[in-house]
Amino acid sequence: MKKEIKMPHTFVIVFFVVLFAAFLTYLIPMGSFQTEEMNYNSGGSEETRTVLVPGSFQYAVDEEGNPQKNGTSIFEPFGETGLLNYLFEGLVSGDKWGSAVGVVAFIIIIGGSFGILMETKAIDEGILSLIDKTKGREVLIIPAMFLLFSLGGAVFGMGEEAIAFALILVPLMVALGYDSLTAIMITYVATQIGFATSWMNPFGVAIAQGVSGIPVLSGAPFRIVMWTVFTAIGIIYTMRYAAKIRRDPNSSLSYGSDAAFRKEKQSGKVKASFGLGHGLVILTLAAGVGWIVWGVIFHAYYIPEIATQFFVIGLLSGIIGVIFKLNNMSINSIAESFADGAKDLLPAALIVGMAKGIILVLGGDAPDSPSVLNTILHSAGGLVDDFPTVLSAWFILVIQSVFNFFIVSGSGQAALTMPLIAPLADIAGVSRQVAVVAFQLGDGLTNIIVPTSAALMGSLGAARVDWGTWFQFIFKFQILLFVMASAFVILAVLIGLH
Template sequence: MEGNSKRKKGKFEFPHVFALLFGLIIITALFTYLIPAGVYDREVNEAGRTVVVDGTYHEVESNPTGLFGILESVHRGMVDAAEIIFFIFIVGGAFGILNATKAIETGLASVSTKMAGKEILLIPVVMVLFALGGGTFGMSEETIPFILILVPLAIKMGFDSLVGAGMVIVGSCAGFTASFLNPFTVGVAQGIAEIPLFSGMGVRLIVWLIFVAFSTAFVMIYAKKVKKNPEISLMYDIDKQWKKEDSIQNHLETKLTARQSIIIGLLFLTIIGLAIGVTFYEWYIMEIASLFLLMGIIAGFVAKLRINQIAESFVNGCRDLVVGALVVGLAYGIIVVLEDSNTIDTILYSLSGAIGQLPTAFSAMGMYITQSLLNFIVPSGSGQAALTMPIMTPLADLTGVSRQTAVMAFQLGDGISHAITPTSGVLMASLALARIPWIKWIKWVWPVIAISYLAGAVIVTVVHMFIWTV
């Protein structure tokens, strides 16, 4: 008995997401003592975007992050991420009201029953839709609410939470990576590189199809294995908690009432409104949060909930997403450390200098690798474009790389790691909502990430040598 007790106490536990991110903040802070401080000058371009000025890098006084700076970075990260944090709370509150109407759980039971024996077909349909969102209007933060729908649905259909989260995260990231109309990545990068906006779309559409095809195949193959043998799932024990909750076990034979049908229709109208607003009216987090809040309030009244019930349900929805929301702020804390210590520009300067020393044939590959590495410290697509493209554009001219190829290298390097980088607030929040530890997610998703990086390397090489030649 004593030996068993000791073994239990010594059993390895995966670190909590908060512990993982705080550990990364500490590691980043230690590196600020080793990396020289330096900055580029910045200017506002014709599009009104602040960009770096190539050739202006200079060293500045070192400002490494101390112990108190590490602690301050948590609060400052929360402040910097406030827009996304409160977006998550408001959307979570709106879904709390929806959950109180029982419309979603009854709808999930209905869908599960109707698709009995054909559940696998849901995966390609959902993933293509998210990939289209990522490839056109840069769907990213907008994906977070769908975790609350698709993870329970995937489990109810006999899959696991990795399949549910994978449909959302892997699908949207595949589309975002190989986007052909994304204004936040392709649009910004091409604008800075001074090439026609959204030019080269034919090539990008082919790349989009390639990425979406093998990403969808990966999730489907895994889903079939889990369906056949649930115990092989990395999430087998954790997913039992989902199955204990009302949203999974109740209303197995219950049909949607008229009021619940109206609420489900309202949810679909909200999703359509989201797509229209983002695509045509430049909606972002504030407008999207307001849309979901309106949906929640209307759903509450349609379900004849009392005003106090609506308010309490909203609070309950927020409470369920506390971890997911605060994770975003911790991820931003890493960026705060890098910015305060003036080390981001030094890293960029060193990497761009290394590319300049490469033979012309390998310069495009050097750009791709550089953009891939930088995305771990600058997870914003438009932010990375503003930081790197003013440097990569003249570097491309000097090394004989087409500017179009330089944009492709940025695009693929920026996008792939969105599905794994712990500095991505959207990823970490999505995993927290799905109750998937980051380490388990990495163990599951690494094959498709490895294939994506290899495919990206091949694509960059092919377009550099045979399509967008200088």
């Protein structure tokens, strides 16, 4: 009998990546760039970004003037980063607006809030009610949700918000006879396809165009076609996969981890008992999501505001649950279910800190501070002008895809790489508009697979799917996306996109 190959736990994978990063610090000298403030117009308002100055790279040198290698030590005291410090330093790095500490707090609060929401059983009853009302038309949920989330990624850069929706849609998809992987496809994967092919995403394409010195939101027709094609392929791929799982649920890689979501279905309960209290909880959720969308679009709400909005949703849901005695809830039930929900997403939160630890071991991602990461960026960027035009454009896609493992933030990657890549693209005969297309496809699409993405790991945590299982599932689709991305970059060069 053939022995089944078991993928290593995500924590194990990341730890070995940290070891590799530490090894690189003994081989690659550190370097840094000069930086400057750059102003650009976005949507009629003046925006400012700190960007690196092209051609300003220099190695950090020792007393003899030789390029300096700062091999990572096993342990460092006083808040510095050694190999064994990577987890703690990663968890406490950043601020409340970003990785890692802000995202960690965001994931834990989201988990706790949805723990309360799920305790009311409003989602369970709503799912049963929906199943009753959509007999024979359940399959339409997949394209509708995929399209909606892809639009969310394209229009306002939806990413971390997908974690909350995964918590809702995973049990629905399992109850409908699909699996949790289907739910991740129509939520998180859809947002990243929209993010990568957007014509107006404020956190990706807008910043990349601004710092590259081309009109913000230009080239929209090409990108709208690109978004349409990628979204259509995503929907078709997901629907084919979902149909296969419905025919044979045991063929799902997540069949074992989906057991908890099948519990209600297997208990023999098929009649919904959806009451007024359940309706009020669902109404609270809908109103809260509307509040979040309004805040993100019109007031640029981000992690701190959205976390608080979801906390309010959870708190109000708990109060409604106590008043209407939903699932026999008490005041203590609110606190207990919050703790249980946060506990469920704790592994995803820890991964965020671990992933940030990789960057810290390499010296950090600040362009003006000596680091191995800056040296890698400088070396990769220097290769762009060594190829024919089409190949240079494709190589920009490869660079951005690889670099996204280290700098998952779209805005951060744009500010770090585009000031270097844009002038190099000029030398290679690649238009800056094409360079931005290569950037956004490389940045956005690899978010679907890299374990350093907080939004991906949070969504997988909501579905109780390990990253190793996800890698097995998504690898073929990721290759398809890369082939399509390559085709669109080459097409952009051939039609002279400017």
